Amino acid sequence: MQPLKGKKGLITGIANNQSIAFGCAQVCREQGAELAVTYLNEKAKKHVKPLAQGLEINDSLLLPLDVTKEGELETVFEEISNQWGELDFVLHAMASATKEMTNSRLIEVKLDDFNFAMQVSCYSFLAMARLSEPLLKKTQGSLITMTYLGGQRVMENYHFMGPMKSALESCVQYLASELGKDNIRVHAISAGAMQTRAASGINDFAGLLTTTKARAPLQRLCEPKEVGELMAFLSGPNSRGMTGGIHYVDGGYNIMG
Ligand SMILES: NC(=O)c1ccc[n+]([C@@H]2O[C@H](COP(=O)([O-])OP(=O)(O)OC[C@H]3O[C@@H](n4cnc5c(N)ncnc54)[C@H](O)[C@@H]3O)[C@@H](O)[C@H]2O)c1
Numbered sequence: 001m002q003p004l005k006g007k008k009g010l011i012t013g014i015a016n017n018q019s020i021a022f023g024c025a026q027v028c029r030e031q032g033a034e035l036a037v038t039y040l041n042e043k044a045k046k047h048v049k050p051l052a053q054g055l056e057i058n059d060s061l062l063l064p065l066d067v068t069k070e071g072e073l074e075t076v077f078e079e080i081s082n083q084w085g086e087l088d089f090v091l092h093a094m095a096s097a098t099k100e101m102t103n104s105r106l107i108e109v110k111l112d113d114f115n116f117a118m119q120v121s122c123y124s125f126l127a128m129a130r131l132s133e134p135l136l137k138k139t140q141g142s143l144i145t146m147t148y149l150g151g152q153r154v155m156e157n158y159h160f161m162g163p164m165k166s167a168l169e170s171c172v173q174y175l176a177s178e179l180g181k182d183n184i185r186v187h188a189i190s191a192g193a194m195q196t197r198a199a200s201g202i203n204d205f206a207g208l209l210t211t212t213k214a215r216a217p218l219q220r221l222c223e224p225k226e227v228g229e230l231m232a233f234l235s236g237p238n239s240r241g242m243t244g245g246i247h248y249v250d251g252g253y254n255i256m257g
Pocket residue numbers: 012013014015016018019020021039040044065066067068092093094095096120146147148149190191192193194195196197198199
């Protein structure tokens with residue numbers, strides 16, 4: 001079955017084959033979608049290009065994107081508009097913080113470090129929503145972002161990213177409210193802890209993986225492709241009645257007291 005056949009989607013946030021965004025891209029492709037993919041910089045391109053080729057992505061739709069570089073996000077959407085003229089879904093799967101922010105107490109965080117983390121991890125989703133709105137309007141498409149339970153509750157060592165994820169989740173709700181009149185749907189997927197490059201920046205992430213595995217009702221970690229199954233569903237016609245939600249793919253970890 002290919003519920004995404006004929007659909008066109010932009011996937012951001014692939015760094016390597018462990019990225020959650022790559023698991024999402026794999027499932028979307030398996031379900032028939034045509035994809036455009038971004039890479040952070042020339043160094044990252046070496047890792048992303050072979051993955052994009054495996055997903056049968058045209059070279060012209062493998063695009064550079066560093067959201068802190070002026071104009072790069074605009075160029076991505078210009079390119080997509082020129083080539084496709086419309087868009088069915090957009091995946092925002094990025095987060096970043098400076099080393100200083102990771103290593104300091106939240107109370108000591110410097111404004112520049114906070115602003116950088118907020119720009120990459122949260123504001124970029126608003127910017128993507130703004131730029132994709134005219135393209136998504138044509139298809140009644142979906143915008144999806146990736147969050148973590150640490151945006152809802154205090155999770156050990158997540159202090160520097162928790163406020164970013166809380167703000168991101170709030171953006172999902174307010175964007176859903178603003179864009180719903182055009183049938184553009186907005187969702188967040190709250191993934192369980194997974195070993196990825198971004199996660200390796202969290203102190204004692206190995207400990208978090210162990211706790212997650214031990215405490216989650218399913219008693220295991222989830223995989224990027226399991227997130228991808230939900231992401232593909234939220235991108236397709238079968239979720240047309242849903243918007244504004246935070247949906248968990250975490251083996252049930254979020255229900256535990
Ligand atoms: N790994 C986990 O345990 C976990 C759990 C829940 C949510 N998440 C979220 O999933 C998303 C994807 O992360 P991941 O775990 O797959 O790690 P990852 O390292 O594979 O992906 C992070 C991506 O962010 C991109 N990025 C960083 N700075 C950027 C910038 N300035 N401009 C554009 N892109 C930039 C990187 O290029 C990379 O592709 C993040 O939002 C993360 O917070 C991760």
